Amino acid sequence: MSARKKPASPVRAEAPVAGPQQTEIWGSDAIAAMPRELDIPYLALNPGASYRGLHDSIVNYLGNTQPQMLLCLHEEAAVAIAQGYAKASGKMMGAVVHSNVGLMHATMAIFNTWCDRMPMLVLGATGPWDAARRRPWIDWIHTASDQGALVRDYTKWDNQPASVPAAYEALLRAAQIANTAPRGPTYVNLDAALQEAKIGTLPPLPDASRHRAPAPVAPAAHLIEAAANLLSKARHPVILAGRVSRSESGWQQRIALAEKLQARVFTDIKVGAAFPTDHPLHAAPPATFLSPDAARILREADVVLSLDWVDLAGTLKQAWGTDPVNASVIQVSPDAHIHRGWSMDYQGLPPVDAYLMCEPEAAVPLLFDAVKSRPALAVAKPVAGAAAPADALSIATLAHALNAATEGMEVCMTHVPLGWNGAYRPFRHPLDYIGTEGGGGIGAGPGITVGAALALKGSGRLPVAILGDGDFLMGVTALWTAAHYGIPCLILVANNRSYFNDELHQERVAKERARPVANKWIGQRITEPDIDLAMMARAQGAEGIGPVTQLADLKASLAKAVQSVRNGTVCVVDVRVAPGYHTNMSGASASQKR
Ligand SMILES: Cc1ncc(C[n+]2csc(CCOP(=O)(O)OP(=O)(O)O)c2C)c(N)n1
Ligand SMILES: [Mg+2]
Numbered sequence: 001m002s003a004r005k006k007p008a009s010p011v012r013a014e015a016p017v018a019g020p021q022q023t024e025i026w027g028s029d030a031i032a033a034m035p036r037e038l039d040i041p042y043l044a045l046n047p048g049a050s051y052r053g054l055h056d057s058i059v060n061y062l063g064n065t066q067p068q069m070l071l072c073l074h075e076e077a078a079v080a081i082a083q084g085y086a087k088a089s090g091k092m093m094g095a096v097v098h099s100n101v102g103l104m105h106a107t108m109a110i111f112n113t114w115c116d117r118m119p120m121l122v123l124g125a126t127g128p129w130d131a132a133r134r135r136p137w138i139d140w141i142h143t144a145s146d147q148g149a150l151v152r153d154y155t156k157w158d159n160q161p162a163s164v165p166a167a168y169e170a171l172l173r174a175a176q177i178a179n180t181a182p183r184g185p186t187y188v189n190l191d192a193a194l195q196e197a198k199i200g201t202l203p204p205l206p207d208a209s210r211h212r213a214p215a216p217v218a219p220a221a222h223l224i225e226a227a228a229n230l231l232s233k234a235r236h237p238v239i240l241a242g243r244v245s246r247s248e249s250g251w252q253q254r255i256a257l258a259e260k261l262q263a264r265v266f267t268d269i270k271v272g273a274a275f276p277t278d279h280p281l282h283a284a285p286p287a288t289f290l291s292p293d294a295a296r297i298l299r300e301a302d303v304v305l306s307l308d309w310v311d312l313a314g315t316l317k318q319a320w321g322t323d324p325v326n327a328s329v330i331q332v333s334p335d336a337h338i339h340r341g342w343s344m345d346y347q348g349l350p351p352v353d354a355y356l357m358c359e360p361e362a363a364v365p366l367l368f369d370a371v372k373s374r375p376a377l378a379v380a381k382p383v384a385g386a387a388a389p390a391d392a393l394s395i396a397t398l399a400h401a402l403n404a405a406t407e408g409m410e411v412c413m414t415h416v417p418l419g420w421n422g423a424y425r426p427f428r429h430p431l432d433y434i435g436t437e438g439g440g441g442i443g444a445g446p447g448i449t450v451g452a453a454l455a456l457k458g459s460g461r462l463p464v465a466i467l468g469d470g471d472f473l474m475g476v477t478a479l480w481t482a483a484h485y486g487i488p489c490l491i492l493v494a495n496n497r498s499y500f501n502d503e504l505h506q507e508r509v510a511k512e513r514a515r516p517v518a519n520k521w522i523g524q525r526i527t528e529p530d531i532d533l534a535m536m537a538r539a540q541g542a543e544g545i546g547p548v549t550q551l552a553d554l555k556a557s558l559a560k561a562v563q564s565v566r567n568g569t570v571c572v573v574d575v576r577v578a579p580g581y582h583t584n585m586s587g588a589s590a591s592q593k594r
Helices: 027-037 049-061 075-089 099-115 164-178 221-233 248-261 292-299 312-320 360-370 395-405 445-456 469-475 478-485 500-512 517-521 533-538 551-566
Strands: 042-045 068-071 094-097 120-126 157-159 185-191 198-200 237-241 264-267 303-307 328-332 354-356 411-415 462-468 489-495 543-548 570-576
Touching (some): 027 198, 049 120, 075 094, 075 120, 075 469, 075 478, 094 099, 099 120, 099 185, 120 164, 164 185, 221 328, 221 360, 237 248, 248 360, 264 292, 292 312, 303 360, 312 328, 328 360, 395 489, 395 551, 445 469, 445 478, 462 469, 462 551, 469 489, 478 570, 543 551, 551 570
Parallel strands (some): 042 068, 094 120, 120 185, 157 185, 237 264, 303 328, 328 354, 411 462, 462 489, 543 570
């Protein structure tokens, strides 16, 4: 076995007892050796017999370290944790899901990861492909003729290797593809019989360093020149800062470019922080859809520079409506490499005048060098955000109280609720905010928070999520994994006891049809009984505070919670907020869904 120096695990280690020295190894031992070669630190999993061979190898052959197993209570949590880890660290970890059924549980989280363009290695397993070796009944129901088809439309690649050498190659390729921009999940399905075959000695492990993802693609000089010409001549340049990395140097380079161009900058609450939201050039609080004021500022642009903006066509449409977009558009994005037929997460097709098919980080420094500086113009005042919170418990008052309770601390917002207004809290560092779940799949917030907290453990940065109660309740068992392994994080539940986003939809439909708006709560409110969210936290070994029902109690509750997490706990505060949003969550028409 490769003897690499092992750093102490930052989370609770579940150390196996040593067994007798063995000379012969099994197929799954060889397969388990590869994630270590690939530097995958953790495998989040829920167990199952289809990979009992691999499970044994991770425990008894690798010693449950590098990678270390993280037991999860649901496959959706396992994948969400891996997604959150990638969001905060930029690095890939793995998830292991049992046969077809575990993969079915994992699907929504894999879809979120796909839409979020986060790298992930998903390992799966199937009953013996050789029918003669199947146990009666169970191995038959857990064998599917094309299991990868369940996730093929929202993974970058999948494979079912038939031998150990083929498994080596499959894992190398899966990691390479997952880590190549645009990044995303890959799936390798391991035949139970292959895992459980005795193979004698370990086939030589390939050199993973020779199979790494390629270095970022640099844009051609003539494209930089074309884009720089447009930007240098612009009177009202706008930068749409979208999907970018968490790197601090990338952050500084975007600020330098915006300042050299005196360009207004928009950011997007759907993805991680990309530009300081309290910078004078930042145009409008980051939001899911443009506010009317933000759309007006964008429409003043004569050149738009998209840095991998998630929905460029849709955003231009919000500003220009059905008129032709009379600004020149520069698109910097490798995203079209991943666009395929099944999922429409590629969004509308934007008009583009200069197309740099690379990641923003590769283009921004080159653009900076190539553009002419523009004199500082008196920029219009940035669009104002939410008004000061009133005297009732709301998402606004919760945000306000959190800001006060974390004054002077480094915080990573690992999630914000649907009713969040981007003005509630400034983002001043790439790790101040890591974006939402990507695919609009509710229930991801707790898992993403735990995964991000895992990546941030020991960094001094406090992971804090504000989750809707609906989101919290769907993904709540991710808390146990955090409590069990000692992964501190703070979850504040903006508990309006409703799937309130959908009450708004029912309200719109009722108005459109002249039916009673008063009925919008039916099939939406989570009351009678109210759910004791703090108790759900305590039941899993986390600290639970609340319900906080009075504004007067909020300050003390948050102070206690922040202190508790700084002391190493997982803490949930149930804050009973009034239903209501101070943000545009609906887009343009009642027919829009989320
Ligand atoms: C898996 C999934 N189921 C249902 C939906 C539809 N949906 C969108 S928002 C929402 C409500 C979420 O409730 P909560 O997290 O409490 O936030 P609130 O709307 O109350 O602010 C629902 C059910 C979805 N997006 N994903
Ligand atoms: Mg709710």
